[in-house]
Amino acid sequence: MSKVENISEEKEVLDQGENLLSKLALEAELADYSPVKGCMVIRPYGYAAWEQVRDALDKMIKDTGHQNAYFPLFIPESFLKKEAEHVEGFAPECAVVTYGGGKELEEKLVVRPTSETIINYMFSKWVQSYRDLPLLLNQWANVVRWEMRTRLFLRTTEFLWQEGHTCHATKEEAEEETIKMLGVYKKLSEEYLAIPIVDGLKTESQRFAGAVTTYCIEGLMKDGKALQMGTSHYLGQNFAKAFETKFQDQNGELQFVHQTSWGVSTRLIGALIMTHHDEKGLKFPPRIAPIQIVIVPIYKTDVEKEMVLKKCKELEESLKENFRIKIDDRDQYSPGWKFNHWEFKGVPIRLNLGPKDISNNVVEIVRRDTLEKLRGIPQEGLLQYLIKLSTEIQENLFRQANDFKNKNTEFVASEKEFIEKITTTPGFLVSFWCGSSSCEDHIKEKTKATIRCIPFNTPDCQNIPVDQMKKEGYCIVCNKDAKQKVIFAKAY
RNA sequence: CGGGGCGUGGCUCAGCUUGGUAGAGCAUCUGCUUUGGGAGCAGAGGGUCGCACGUUCAAAUCGUGUCGCCCCGACCA
The missing domain is CATH 3.30.110.30 (C-terminal domain of ProRS)
Structure with a gap:
């Protein structure tokens, strides 16, 4: 088991302001360091959180008319060089493959730092007529950027993200798309991650290499540092010109397409950690929490154990349609240990269930956001109670983060x-x-x-x-x- | 790449100044008692001290080199 279980370790977690992110990520078993410097292993609990983010966003991306596709990891080096600003911005942080099959490659292959170039290569084949537009694609992928300094989730050499790439007939339509997708990110951040953001335009110095304009959402972490949580770019015709992505308009004229690209990454998990935590550990907002409810059975004798576990399973059955729920029936840990353990891991709601509760037909509920203990909650109508509580916790976490942002x-x-x-x-x-x-x-x-x-x-x-x-x-x-x-x- | 720190059982570290048979806490395993806010007692297993070379009768400890990691700066979603 992890070292979270050690009291002195946890105190250490509290003290280390600077290392808080890595401490929380490591101790809560979201991630681990990999043998390769700058890379990280996303562990099941961390990956489950990413899956929640991904699934929520994927739905929104599809609801706004986009389709998923997948483009290759390797990009011919020459592609990257086609757009002057783009290559200048990305060349220093590219990993390049020079050998394959035991031979030196004729053309080096860049491991994608982002996919504008290879996607435009394909776009130029696919787009012929105004009838092919708009072309609205997204891909979920890993990318590699050789950063000098890395931090778990916030900046790793390889990270997971989605990148949307679209082609439009007009500037206006492309700009509208850019803003629309930034709005999707804002919604994801505020309504799912419970992280308030400021949205706006990047200055020229912070603009994406190759874009005309870059918009972003910026969050404020608990240590007072800002975090760029997502970007949306109006690319103009820069890549279209470099890759000859043209279409014939209604008048029979050839035009370059206007494009956008937009992305968010596993950095959002870092944002979650750095926004929602206290001295007892992580606090997952219910809509993203890998486990939304944990049930801790309490018993003394074998007879009690059997009875309590049976009741726990009944509750789980009645709630699992609506919640991601888990019973911690491990025998080797005491209830008190489990309370602290799941609080550290940020599970929003805990149900404590023992013989006393069973005889009274109630449960004890502890909410992670306030650590408030709600005793004697009737088992009758529990589902509705929890649905309401879950919403309340989600809103409260956002409110707390928003108050913090406003105060700072x-x-x-x-x-x-x-x-x-x-x-x-x-x-x-x-x-x-x-x-x-x-x-x-x-x-x-x-x-x-x-x-x-x-x-x-x-x-x-x-x-x-x-x-x-x-x-x-x-x-x-x-x-x-x-x-x-x-x-x-x-x-x- | 500059500046700082660190490599010793699974984890956190002590020991190093002043060389002399490798320690603690936690974790793990066994047994009994426990279990509503991090359980107790008894016992057990587990480390060629990052690596290499050197000094020495003798190196975790001293010297040289090397590798790796963490933190701070320069790059960035």
Whole structure:
């Protein structure tokens, strides 16, 4: 068994602010280090969480008219070079295969860092007429990016993700798609992961290599650092031109398609960990939790054991249609041990069931989000009670995270104030920015904070009510006129 | 690639300064008692101390080299 079971270990988990992510991920058995540096093994419990995210998102992707497909892992090196910005952005972090079948390859193969190029190669064959558009595809895949520094779930050399790739006849339609899918990500994050986000536009320096515009959703982790949780790109005709992805329009004219691409990854599991946890461990939101309800039987004698387990199985039967549920009937652990164990693993609801409960026809329920103990809940109508409770926990986790985000989002009007805030209380800082990359770089060099995005809507701020925030102001760095507010933060 | 730290039973670490037969806690196994918030007692198994070379009568300990990992910076979903 894992070391979670050791009290001193758990205390260690609490103390290590910096290592919290890896501690939680390792001790809760979500992931483990692999023999290859920078890579991780996703263990069954962690993978089950990813499957929940994946299934929820997959449905939304299909509901918005996309189809899944699969493109190969290997990309001819020449493909990557076709789009100038793209190759410049990705070349340094590409893994390249030079040998196969015992021979040096004639053309090197890049292990995909993302699939725009190979997909466009195929698109150019498939798209002929305006009648072939829009072409709306998605793929679930692994990608490899040779990062210098890695962290479990947040940045690993290989990671799992989905990448959507679409072709449209017009700029407007492609831009609409870009925003639509960003909205899907926002919904996934807020309604399933219970993580509030800020959505907006990336500045030029943070734009995807090869895109015209990049939009993103940004979350604020419990340690005050921002995390980019998803991106959606309007690619314009950049890749279409590089790969000759053209169609004949209604007038018989040949046109380049307008494209989008968008993705979220296993990083979302990292976001989940870094958003929902306390000193007792993880807190899974019910809609994503691999196990939503755990039943802990309590008994002394063999006779009691038999009776209690029978009742547990009855309850499981009556609930399993609606919940992912598990009975922890292991004999070698005491009930108290199991309470702590499942709390650490973040199971949202626990049912304690012992002889006393059985004779009273009740159960004891403990909710993970508040650790509140609900005694004497009637077995009659339990299903409805749990459905309601589950919704409540889901909403409460979002509310807590949202309160945290709002409390740690502040407006600053000057560089001096900015520096003071970012060093003392990390979080989102909203401020005016003139739009020049030199001012952006200046802040980055001084504070390590970057512009996370130009938000669609100014987020609620701790110190200034939204309705009082001005539309125009002065850049915190150069003091020139600024017509936009941006969100700064230190980021993962 | 720079700076810092660490490699000793499954896990967390002590021992190293000042060389002299490898330790603790947790975990595991057996037995009995236990079980509503991390159970107790008794017993047992398990490590050529990352690797290599060197110094020495003798190396976990000293020296040189090497490999790996973690943390901090430069790159990024």
